[in-house]
Amino acid sequence: MTHVQHLKPFLRKTPFHAPMEALMHGNGWIRWMGYYSPAFFDSVSGEYFATRTGCTLYDVSPLIKYSIRGADAAKFMNFLVTRDITKVKPMQAAYTAWCDDDGKMIEEGTIFRLGENDFILNAALHQLHWLHESAYGFDVTIEEISERLCGLALQGPTSRDLLKVMGVGGIETLPHFGIMETTLDGHWMRIDRAGFTGDLGYELWVKPESAHWLWDTLMRLGDPYKIAPIGSQALDMVRIEAGFILVDADYIGAMHAIRPTQRESPIEAGIGWAVGLKKDAYFVGKRALQQEKAKVTSRHILMGIEVEGRKPANGAFLYADKAAKQEIGLTTSGMWSPILKKSIAFARVPPAYAKPGTEIWTEIWYPKEKKIERLMARCTVTSRMFFDPPRKKA
Amino acid sequence: MYDTAIIGAGHNGLVTATYLAKAGQKVIVVEASDRIGGAAVTREFAPGFKVSGVAHILHALHPRVVADLGLRLDRTPIGTSVLLPEGKSIDITADAAATAASIGKVSPADAEAWPRVTARLNKIATALGSFLSRTPPSPAISANDFQTKLALGMFALQLRMLGKKDMLELTRILTMNVADLANDHFESDAIKGLLSLDATLGVYLGPRSPNTVFNLLYRLSSYGKHGMGGLFLPKGGMGAVAKALEDAARRAGVEIRTSAPVDHILLEKEIATGLVLKGGEEIRASNIASSADPQTTLLKLVQPGNLDTEFMKRIRHLRMNGCVAKVHLALDGLPDAWKSRNGRLVVAPKTDYVERAFDCAKYGRVADKPALEIVIPSLTDASLAPPGKHVASILFQYAPYKLRETPPDEARRQVLERTIDTLDVLAPGLRTRVIGSEALTPQDLERDYGLAGGQWHQGEVTLDQMFFLRPAGQYQQYRMPIPGLWLCGAGAHPGGNVSGAAGMNAAREILKATKARKVAA
Numbered sequence: 010m011t012h013v014q015h016l017k018p019f020l021r022k023t024p025f026h027a028p029m030e031a032l033m034h035g036n037g038w039i040r041w042m043g044y045y046s047p048a049f050f051d052s053v054s055g056e057y058f059a060t061r062t063g064c065t066l067y068d069v070s071p072l073i074k075y076s077i078r079g080a081d082a083a084k085f086m087n088f089l090v091t092r093d094i095t096k097v098k099p100m101q102a103a104y105t106a107w108c109d110d111d112g113k114m115i116e117e118g119t120i121f122r123l124g125e126n127d128f129i130l131n132a133a134l135h136q137l138h139w140l141h142e143s144a145y146g147f148d149v150t151i152e153e154i155s156e157r158l159c160g161l162a163l164q165g166p167t168s169r170d171l172l173k174v175m176g177v178g179g180i181e182t183l184p185h186f187g188i189m190e191t192t193l194d195g196h197w198m199r200i201d202r203a204g205f206t207g208d209l210g211y212e213l214w215v216k217p218e219s220a221h222w223l224w225d226t227l228m229r230l231g232d233p234y235k236i237a238p239i240g241s242q243a244l245d246m247v248r249i250e251a252g253f254i255l256v257d258a259d260y261i262g263a264m265h266a267i268r269p270t271q272r273e274s275p276i277e278a279g280i281g282w283a284v285g286l287k288k289d290a291y292f293v294g295k296r297a298l299q300q301e302k303a304k305v306t307s308r309h310i311l312m313g314i315e316v317e318g319r320k321p322a323n324g325a326f327l328y329a330d331k332a333a334k335q336e337i338g339l340t341t342s343g344m345w346s347p348i349l350k351k352s353i354a355f356a357r358v359p360p361a362y363a364k365p366g367t368e369i370w371t372e373i374w375y376p377k378e379k380k381i382e383r384l385m386a387r388c389t390v391t392s393r394m395f396f397d398p399p400r401k402k403a
Numbered sequence: 404m405y406d407t408a409i410i411g412a413g414h415n416g417l418v419t420a421t422y423l424a425k426a427g428q429k430v431i432v433v434e435a436s437d438r439i440g441g442a443a444v445t446r447e448f449a450p451g452f453k454v455s456g457v458a459h460i461l462h463a464l465h466p467r468v469v470a471d472l473g474l475r476l477d478r479t480p481i482g483t484s485v486l487l488p489e490g491k492s493i494d495i496t497a498d499a500a501a502t503a504a505s506i507g508k509v510s511p512a513d514a515e516a517w518p519r520v521t522a523r524l525n526k527i528a529t530a531l532g533s534f535l536s537r538t539p540p541s542p543a544i545s546a547n548d549f550q551t552k553l554a555l556g557m558f559a560l561q562l563r564m565l566g567k568k569d570m571l572e573l574t575r576i577l578t579m580n581v582a583d584l585a586n587d588h589f590e591s592d593a594i595k596g597l598l599s600l601d602a603t604l605g606v607y608l609g610p611r612s613p614n615t616v617f618n619l620l621y622r623l624s625s626y627g628k629h630g631m632g633g634l635f636l637p638k639g640g641m642g643a644v645a646k647a648l649e650d651a652a653r654r655a656g657v658e659i660r661t662s663a664p665v666d667h668i669l670l671e672k673e674i675a676t677g678l679v680l681k682g683g684e685e686i687r688a689s690n691i692a693s694s695a696d697p698q699t700t701l702l703k704l705v706q707p708g709n710l711d712t713e714f715m716k717r718i719r720h721l722r723m724n725g726c727v728a729k730v731h732l733a734l735d736g737l738p739d740a741w742k743s744r745n746g747r748l749v750v751a752p753k754t755d756y757v758e759r760a761f762d763c764a765k766y767g768r769v770a771d772k773p774a775l776e777i778v779i780p781s782l783t784d785a786s787l788a789p790p791g792k793h794v795a796s797i798l799f800q801y802a803p804y805k806l807r808e809t810p811p812d813e814a815r816r817q818v819l820e821r822t823i824d825t826l827d828v829l830a831p832g833l834r835t836r837v838i839g840s841e842a843l844t845p846q847d848l849e850r851d852y853g854l855a856g857g858q859w860h861q862g863e864v865t866l867d868q869m870f871f872l873r874p875a876g877q878y879q880q881y882r883m884p885i886p887g888l889w890l891c892g893a894g895a896h897p898g899g900n901v902s903g904a905a906g907m908n909a910a911r912e913i914l915k916a917t918k919a920r921k922v923a924a
Binding site for chain 1: 672709710711714716
């Protein structure tokens with residue numbers, strides 16, 4: 010996974026590449042959206058613990074960013090996504106899904122509402138075509154601005170203190186999912202209080218020419234706050250603990266599903282809470298989702314499970330019983346959580362089993378001393394938010 | 404509060420309205436223009452000269468509509484003459500012997516083949532035609548009610564009953580081009596030319612394009628028991644048909660308002676609950692049925708943000724390339740060659756002639772040498788022109804809606820000029836007889852009659868836009884995605900022509916849904 014030697018002539022470098030390269034001891038580069046992106050710098054577990062105990066930097070510049078503006082921008086966003094945008098005020102962010110006609114999820118991502126009719130949509134995959142198609146009849150301008158902004162996710166319990174020392178006025182009062190803009194040392198910066206770790210954390214967005222200033226300032230001031238750069242492997246661990254789903258890991262995006270049945274609704278993908286069926290406007294896929302809800306046709310719901318024992322249960326079969334007579338689903342992501350001291354996983358279970366406290370079983374196959382061993386482990390269905398410290402929102 | 408509000412007082416809108424009113428509904432029809440009939444109108448284009456404004460030959464009006472609505476139509480049966488150089492022609496009429504003799508002068512082999520081939524095509528077309536008056540089934544069999552399943556079963560049975568040979572022939576020719584079909588059976592250019600025009604009229608296709616045999620069968624399906632059984636000129640022009648429908652509607656208690664353009668369809672909690680007129684007035688109804696074309700209905704009258712993205716795209720991409728212009732001539736008497744030409748006259752001397760005319764359209768130009776369909780209704784209907792004078796109503800194929808370089812005014816001038824140039828050769832002296840004229844390009848038809856793309860059938864009649872794909876897959880049963888919104892015009896199955904079948908089928912589905920709602924309540 011880390012071998013990108015053959016891609017080197019083609020991969021682009023984010024504005025943070027040079028300072029990251031200096032710290033890259035393990036040659037842990039991977040490809041993300043055509044950019045060099047760190048999978049790890051040197052120790053994955055070190056990076057994981059830094060995120061949970063200090064604060065860490067992760068380069069999120071390769072994310073796809075769209076600017077959506079115009080007289081109908083608010084109306085259009087409310088039509089495009091499942092969340093009720095009328096409840097998102099200017100300078101607030103919101104996590105949402107967007108669906109195809111059949112209510113199957115194309116992707117999920119974050120919307121930043123900068124003004125009444127001024128939005129930024131962050132996505133993991135390219136969406137411009139879908140946005141343009143959906144915008145028919147609306148007075149909006151949609152632009153991809155991915156290269157005009159670069160960003161670092163500064164996440165972890167000490168992140169706020171670091172920003173305070175850095176001189177970001179008002180950071181104490183920035184609420185969860187709030188957005189603010191500031192200028193420091195002549196550098197414009199947009200800060201939102203969101204992230205992919207489920208902890209206290211921020212995303213810092215600057216213009217590419219300010220990238221080195223941002224990195225250097227944070228690293229210079231960050232030592233007392235145990236700052237460290239991280240790669241995607243540590244990030245993957247913290248996002249599972251936080252319960253965040255990932256496109257093509259926990260669900261397949263509707264636009265690149267090989268079979269129509271592979272597509273999933275946001276309800277099935279476990280983010281039914283982000284579907285505003287009650288909002289006072291139509292959105293793409295609403296009629297299909299209303300049907301799914303009314304007729305209870307969800308095939309499964311992505312829940313969390315706590316697995317007995319220490320073995321990670323990713324991609325494992327799920328059963329209703331220990332005897333493995335009735336198969337009920339599969340796990341997607343799974344891991345041993347070092348901080349929770351538990352084996353946790355995301356589990357696709359039928360709606361009848363999607364209640365916290367339900368006991369189910371999983372079949373784990375694992376290598377041991379040149380043999381493959383089988384284990385039936387008892388699991389308890391839970392919310393996917395395994396790690397949810399009060400400081401996240403405080 | 405009405406039970407149903409219908410957009411557009413075209414013939415389908417009136418048919419739907421009348422069926423619903425007869426079933427006891429309170430129905431209102433709102434029409435944007437100041438006249439009733441939509442594209443079925445008689446208009447005075449020069450002082451004293453009247454003509455059918457768009458469609459000019461009646462053949463497809465569904466017999467069940469005629470019977471159910473008690474329509475009385477005064478009409479004259481007509482034949483077809485293929486005009487050949489030097490005043491010659493092939494005359495095809497109901498008289499088989501005379502037809503054979505006429506074709507025989509050009510080709511004895513074709514004279515023998517004609518009745519045989521047309522009988523077979525008519526048999527196949529009639530089998531297909533049984534579905535004109537039915538609701539297309541959903542491809543998901545379980546989604547159909549018993550009535551629709553039964554209709555589908557009967558349809559399959561009917562195709563099977565064609566016999567093995569004819570059923571195989573149907574599957575062979577269904578997607579084929581008409582040039583090959585004509586070559587299969589005929590040797591004379593004139594007959595091939597006639598088939599070429601009949602198979603391409605109203606679609607943006609040339610005789611060598613696939614799908615043209617389907618369009619021919621579609622046309623033929625109305626020549627038998629599922630239509631009027633032949634070609635007719637309505638007395639008083641097509642407006643008389645609209646008048647008969649209007650009278651039937653008013654008798655049934657339908658309220659009709661003209662000069663009442665709809666601004667948008669009122670949606671409340673994502674359900675269609677009424678119409679908002681341009682002036683701001685609201686008309687409330689439990690059902691909204693639109694006889695406007697699918698693009699006008701779903702892209703313009705439904706406000707943005709109420710229909711799913713992929714569905715909108717399907718509707719935006721409907722093929723609506725109008726390519727037929729209409730020419731009206733006021734004539735100060737007829738040239739000798741035409742004094743007894745009271746039927747349908749066709750200028751399409753051979754396949755290549757029509758194909759080359761299409762080539763022009765393909766590249767965004769008005770056909771240099773157009774294929775024409777002409778009627779002189781004043782020969783049988785004195786009410787249309789002052790004594791001793793005549794009108795000619797002409798379909799000009801091809802004049803594309805999308806022009807590449809030609810400005811619209813220039814295109815209109817070319818249509819008129821090239822029509823007269825073509826006719827003056829076939830009927831010398833015609834040019835000097837023209838005392839008034841009018842040419843309507845597809846763009847004009849869009850403006851004057853609200854036909855999106857200037858398309859006569861509210862969407863081309865091709866296999867991919869027919870049956871359970873009209874106007875879009877999953878939405879073929881007249882019910883649109885928004886609850887309470889229905890499509891009842893030619894944009895829905897079974898499509899175009901002055902037939903009323905779409906209006907009849909839509910009314911049946913609306914009544915079915917109303918009944919189901921009542922049972923549920």
